[in-house]
Amino acid sequence: xxxxxxxKTKKLKTIKASNNKLVFLFGPTSVGKTKLLxxxxxxxxxxxxxxxxxxxxxxxxxxxxxxxxMMEKIPHYLIDILPPSQQFSVADFIKRADEACQDIYSKxxxxxxxxxxxxxxxxxxxxxxxxxxxxxxxxEEIEKEIKLNGIASIYEALKLVDLPSYNKINPNDxxxxxxxxxxxxxxxxxxSSFSISEKPRNNMDPLIIGLYRxxxxxxxxxxxxxxxxxxxxxxxxxxxxxxxxxxxxxxxxQGIGYREFFEAIKSGENSRSQTLAKIVLDSKHYAKRxxxxxxxxxxxxxxxxxxxxxxxxxxxxxxQDN
RNA sequence: GCCGCUUUAGCUCAGUUGGUAGAGCAAAGGACUGAAAAUCCUUGUGUCCCUGGUUCAAUUCCUGGAGGCGGCA
Numbered sequence: 001x002x003x004x005x006x007x008k009t010k011k012l013k014t015i016k017a018s019n020n021k022l023v024f025l026f027g028p029t030s031v032g033k034t035k036l037l038x039x040x041x042x043x044x045x046x047x048x049x050x051x052x053x054x055x056x057x058x059x060x061x062x063x064x065x066x067x068x069x070m071m072e073k074i075p076h077y078l079i080d081i082l083p084p085s086q087q088f089s090v091a092d093f094i095k096r097a098d099e100a101c102q103d104i105y106s107k108x109x110x111x112x113x114x115x116x117x118x119x120x121x122x123x124x125x126x127x128x129x130x131x132x133x134x135x136x137x138x139x140e141e142i143e144k145e146i147k148l149n150g151i152a153s154i155y156e157a158l159k160l161v162d163l164p165s166y167n168k169i170n171p172n173d174x175x176x177x178x179x180x181x182x183x184x185x186x187x188x189x190x191x192s193s194f195s196i197s198e199k200p201r202n203n204m205d206p207l208i209i210g211l212y213r214x215x216x217x218x219x220x221x222x223x224x225x226x227x228x229x230x231x232x233x234x235x236x237x238x239x240x241x242x243x244x245x246x247x248x249x250x251x252x253x254q255g256i257g258y259r260e261f262f263e264a265i266k267s268g269e270n271s272r273s274q275t276l277a278k279i280v281l282d283s284k285h286y287a288k289r290x291x292x293x294x295x296x297x298x299x300x301x302x303x304x305x306x307x308x309x310x311x312x313x314x315x316x317x318x319x320q321d322n
Numbered sequence: 323g324c325c326g327c328u329u330u331a332g333c334u335c336a337g338u339u340g341g342u343a344g345a346g347c348a349a350a351g352g353a354c355u356g357a358a359a360a361u362c363c364u365u366g367u368g369u370c371c372c373u374g375g376u377u378c379a380a381u382u383c384c385u386g387g388a389g390g391c392g393g394c395a
Contacts, residue, residue, distance in 0.1 A: 029359075055357055063359085119358045133356050165355095176354085188355050191360040196355055216334035263358090281348085286359055292352060 019105040023315055025114040026121055026294055027051070027211030028287035030221045032115050035210070038075060039308055040112070044319065045172045046104040047077040048097050050115030050124070053255035056084040058241060060195075061234045062257030064225065076294040077103075084252025091133055093120045098202075105277070110319055118293035127201045129194035132186045134179075135155050142178055142185065156180050162190030170301050200306060207318040211305040222283045226276055258284045 023045075028034055049055065052179040053063040057080045064074060077100035082088055096119075097113065100138055104111045113124065146154055151174045158181050159166040183191040200206070213221070238261045246253055247264040260278045294300070305310050 051359085052357090078360085087357065090358080094356090114361095117358065119354075119356095119360090122354085123356080129355050130357065139357090170353090171363055173353095173362045175357080178361095179355080179357085191355065193356065217386045251357070254360065259359085282359080283387090290359090293354070293358090296352095296354085 010111075011241070020203050021319060022101065022204065022296075023110065023112040023318070024110055024121060024125075024206050024208045025211070026116060026209070027116060027305060028120065028218065028290040028294075029116050029283055030064070030218065030225050030287065031211045031213055032221075033211060034064070034070070036305070036308060036311060037066075037112065037114060038070060040312060040315065042073070042074050043109055045112050046077065046100075046105075046107070048111050048113045049076060049078040050093070050097070050113050050117050050120045052088065052093075052117045052120065053252065054115070055077050055088050056252040057082065057083050057201055058237075059255060059258065060086055061229050061232050061237045063230070063255055064317050071241050075104075075109075082312075084246065085250045087251050089134070090120055090123045091128060094124050094128065097124055116290055117255060118290055118297075122293075122297070123196075125200050125204065125206065126197050129196050131183050131189075131191055132195040135184060135186050138182050138185050141179070142182055146174070146178070151177060154178065157181060158184070161183045162192055164192035164313045168192070205316065208297065209298045209311060209314065210297070210300040210302045211311075212291070212302055212303050218287060222280055222287070226257075226280050226283070229279075230276065256286055 001207050005081050025033055025036070051063070053059055056063070059065070062209070065079065070076075071079070078093070078096055083095070101111045113121070114296055115121075142154065152171065155166070155169075155177050158169075158177060161184045162180055164174075169176045169180060171177075180191040183189070183194075206252070223293070234257060240257060241253075248266075253259055253262065257279050260275050260282065263278070266276045301314060
């Protein structure tokens with residue numbers, strides 16, 4: 001880990017033309033990103049984590065975080081930066097990833113952004129709209145309102161102030177209804193009046209690599225991985241977190257491999273093997289959603305994940321090509 | 323061996339007072355504007371266990387058989 005605090009005092013230089021190359025490495029959970037990174041030349045690259053759960057301290061086994069040996073070999077950024085009780089957002093990701101890139105370039109290295117959170121990749125590349133960030137007070141108010149009158153009433157309220165969003169968002173999608181309504185309540189402008197750029201930020205020149213594997217193979221890997229997590233002591237990790245005060249609604253606890261234990265405690269009747277099966281199932285569903293999102297990205301070099309040599313060649317020819 | 327219940331989608335089960343059937347889960351596909359490991363959308367033909375019978379028509383009623391579960395021996 002590299003400390004970023006010193007960077008804050010420095011003014012961030014605009015990225016030079018020569019300092020605009022970086023690698024995106026993404027793919028669904030368990031496809032083999034971490035394994036691949038261990039094979040890549042240590043001297044030229046530093047890794048920026050783009051995984052919304054691995055940013056949290058103490059969530060090691062369940063999030064399949066890279067080992068500390070691995071982090072010593074290749075510098076890693078955006079890992080273990082927050083306690084799991086604290087909210088992290090795309091905006092935080094972009095800000096810190098930008099800082100990390102500056103630091104990496106200043107050391108003559110090239111950043112590899114690696115992870116499975118498609119939302120982070122998308123907005124790291126294209127940026128965010130000018131819509132206001134979440135105001136916890138406003139969100140709390142809206143949540144109260146939902147409890148009182150139901151999400152349908154918020155949806156109807158949205159119709160009056162932001163018809164395009166109302167039409168776009170499904171009435172059951174409480175998450176997006178809340179966000180759209182929140183934007184209006186915060187700044188008085190509809191969410192639909194803000195747009196996202198279609199061009200990469202900062203003159204960025206990314207090599208975009210998407211990893212995939214055969215479906216059967218993915219399912220096999222997921223099962224093996226969850227078994228391995230148990231052997232490595234996932235249960236003890238969860239017990240430790242609960243002892244330390246972890247609550248179901250902590251942001252970090254919505255991660256797969258953690259939330260299932262809270263579900264099990266709640267229902268009171270799930271056996272160990274049922275909980276494990278649920279973790280595997282949730283992971284499969286997640287991997288599927290990740291594929292769907294990543295597949296919508298443009299200019300992706302889709303590579304079979306076991307094809308290590310070809311992927312390395314691709315990366316090396318990219319950084320040599322000036 | 324006898325008695326009762328049961329056999330319908332990959333799984334758990336509804337249902338058809340006789341006109342060839344539908345939920346949940348799974349599976350497959352999709353969306354994604356500061357919580358994204360989140361949130362949400364779309365997609366259901368399956369010898370209705372087998373065999374005869376009654377009927378214009380049987381997955382449904384009746385006979386016989388097979389599998390499962392329970393009880394009594």
